[in-house]
Amino acid sequence: MVMLGLLMPVGVWFLSKAKSVGPEKWTAKFMAFIIAISGVTGGAVGVYDYMAFDPEASSVSIYSVGIVLEGDVLFNTYWDATATSAVTSVEWGELEPGQTGNVTFYIKNEGSSNLYANMTWTEGSWDPPDAFQYFDLTWDFEDKFVKPGFGQRVRLQLHVHSDIAGVTGFSFDIVITGDNEPFPE
């Protein structure tokens, strides 16, 4: 958006040119007027954006998190209860240090036996590496199982430690492992 600020002088220049165009050239004058208005508006937005920019802002951008499904039980994750929109990645948006982000989706058991699931992340998938030490990932699916053909609403929570430093954006993979027996504690 800051780049839009460059449009301001262009807009002003077109505005001055628009005045010098004769009345018989109304189409050219109209076009120049539109370009000028666009330039001035874009410039104003750009200047506002630049002034609002805070280099000391400490929010953390979480671009994308892959979902990896493993295990012997056939299951999938969906955004909706009707299981029409599969979850392939999670956008957490921006989280401040100390904040917790929530994401809700559904696990559907598409196999023929009960589904028990375990959720974790792979440390090797973190970008940047070692950033995992600043985060806690939990879900509310502990001690539950899903009967064949059924689904279960699940809430994931990602907590950002308040002492996070040197990380402004990251991504990692969530691994959900399914089994037909409970996982050991």
Place this chain on the structure above:
Amino acid sequence: MTPWVLLLVSLIAIIIWIIWKYVIIPSITVATDKDSYDRSEGVQISGDLKDQADAGIPDKTVTIAVEDPGGTVYPTITVQTGADGSYAATWEIPDDAAGGTYTVTASALGISASKTFRQMIQKIVAV
């Protein structure tokens, strides 16, 4: 008005007409026959799948899901829309169903609609 402006306006009008004529912008509704039920009753679910001109969209698959208060989703029901775009299905409340607010969601053609109902727990009181 110059010929170029007329041409541009005509092109935009033609594009809008083509989109309106050939691109379906669907909408879906879902309803239940009552707002609250007793355990083991049947929930009559119905609705319509229509296009932007309010005409029914026939022969499309509608997926219906019922979610209980704890987030458990019962096996989905699939039905086809009729000639007028309407659909209907019955969901039997299981004997062991928990009491509380249930959500019915119907989806088709990438859109969905939801409706809630209450399932009352029957209590047997000795006299």
